[in-house]
Amino acid sequence: MRASSLGLFRPGHSPLHRLRPGTKLLILLVLGAASVVTQHWWWAVAILILGSMLAYRVAGWGVRLWWLQLRPLWMLLAFTAVVHALTSGWQRSVADTGTIVVLVACAALVTLTTPTTALVDTVVRLAAPLSRFGLDPERVGLFLMVGIRCVPLVAGLAQQVREAQIARRATTSTRAFVVPLVVRSLREADALGEALVARGIDD
Amino acid sequence: MRIELERVSHTFGDGPTPRTVLRDVTLTLTERRIGVIGHNGSGKSTFLRLLNALIVPTSGRVLVDGLDTARDARELRRRIGFLFTDPDAQIIMPTVSEDIAFGLRRSGLSHEQVDARVRDLLVRFGLDAHAGHPAHLLSGGQKQLLALAAVLITEPLALVMDEPTTLLDLRNAAMIGRVVADLDQTVILATHHLDLLAGFDRVLVFHEGRVVADAAPAAAIASYRDLMDGER
Numbered sequence: 001m002r003a004s005s006l007g008l009f010r011p012g013h014s015p016l017h018r019l020r021p022g023t024k025l026l027i028l029l030v031l032g033a034a035s036v037v038t039q040h041w042w043w044a045v046a047i048l049i050l051g052s053m054l055a056y057r058v059a060g061w062g063v064r065l066w067w068l069q070l071r072p073l074w075m076l077l078a079f080t081a082v083v084h085a086l087t088s089g090w091q092r093s094v095a096d097t098g099t100i101v102v103l104v105a106c107a108a109l110v111t112l113t114t115p116t117t118a119l120v121d122t123v124v125r126l127a128a129p130l131s132r133f134g135l136d137p138e139r140v141g142l143f144l145m146v147g148i149r150c151v152p153l154v155a156g157l158a159q160q161v162r163e164a165q166i167a168r169r170a171t172t173s174t175r176a177f178v179v180p181l182v183v184r185s186l187r188e189a190d191a192l193g194e195a196l197v198a199r200g201i202d203d
Numbered sequence: 204m205r206i207e208l209e210r211v212s213h214t215f216g217d218g219p220t221p222r223t224v225l226r227d228v229t230l231t232l233t234e235r236r237i238g239v240i241g242h243n244g245s246g247k248s249t250f251l252r253l254l255n256a257l258i259v260p261t262s263g264r265v266l267v268d269g270l271d272t273a274r275d276a277r278e279l280r281r282r283i284g285f286l287f288t289d290p291d292a293q294i295i296m297p298t299v300s301e302d303i304a305f306g307l308r309r310s311g312l313s314h315e316q317v318d319a320r321v322r323d324l325l326v327r328f329g330l331d332a333h334a335g336h337p338a339h340l341l342s343g344g345q346k347q348l349l350a351l352a353a354v355l356i357t358e359p360l361a362l363v364m365d366e367p368t369t370l371l372d373l374r375n376a377a378m379i380g381r382v383v384a385d386l387d388q389t390v391i392l393a394t395h396h397l398d399l400l401a402g403f404d405r406v407l408v409f410h411e412g413r414v415v416a417d418a419a420p421a422a423a424i425a426s427y428r429d430l431m432d433g434e435r
Contacts, residue, residue, distance in 0.1 A: 008297045008298070008337050009297060009298065011335055115298075115301065116296055116297050116298070117296070117304065138308070138309060145295065145296070146295075148297070149296070149297070152297075152339070156339070191287070191292035192292065192295070194287075194292070195287065195292055195293045195295065196295065197257060197280070198255055198257060198284075198285035198287070198293075199280075199285075199293075199295075199305070199353070199354070199357075200277070200280045200281060200306065200357065201305075201306070201308070201309075
């Protein structure tokens, strides 16, 4: 799977596709809140990991797609797991790393089973009461859209920088990776902002 | 459409090394097909961005049908669409049809009306088979068509295009050229593909921030070639 299609909506007719976007966001929110409690019990997190895999199955896909959503984070996950295992024991390691796994996999499942437009419309609707406090709900939706757009964009840039690094045999230099990635990300952010303005969005 | 530039200059940066990219440009544009050519860094892109109010001039003013770009930017962007060199920079939504529809989010049109417009454009640009596909997995030519469709969905009166074929191969560049030729809108096109300018009404040649030639395509291109020869 290419970085640019990570988490991108995949049409389907599964129960998860049919579920209302608001309900899916609510489940995700509850899961996030519950993780504060569940991360104390490694076995509860392990059950949630299995549950997230099962949810991918219910959506019509397998564990492979589940793993593909997590693969870009594998270094972070490995680091978290090792540090916690060494400092707090294996139970804590499973609980904390597993919590990240569950939340990332489930967040990706929401975007995989919901068209972005439907998701944004829902967020704009949910944010409508905030207009009383001067917050523009459309702008909240725009933040979400740009956020969703930026994940695969930055992942794609990282892939390009990595390829350039390999081509120039600078594979061990962290600076040779981070500096061009940050510079290119800022340039892309500039271009994205200009494109939004040119398209009459957020004037 | 009537575009007027009155003694327009533009300078980037106000530190110790400001860079003036447009110098005292005065023009009136009323033609339907206007080409813009010149070296990289000659001021073409800055000139185009001034027309869509993406930037405002440091001095002088730009009027589009009487609207001042410094004051009426929002209304102006409704009338003038902008196509960038790199379509990837312009694509915002994940799928082809969502990206085309994106420009109508605050238009007040119903879902059915938006869908109908999107369908029309998908068919017109041969993208209907890709409607639900990830926009970033299209070919370069298809992405530029998508970017163009995304601009046209708002039905602008004019289109400003900043080197839309520079990143494309010859086949795709020719295809974009044909699409541009068929547009009903006023087109202001900056390009290095000089053959795209055949049939244009007027071509401006920029050099070091000034318009050094302003003529029909053949004469303007000849003048541009003389300029390049003179610099060798």
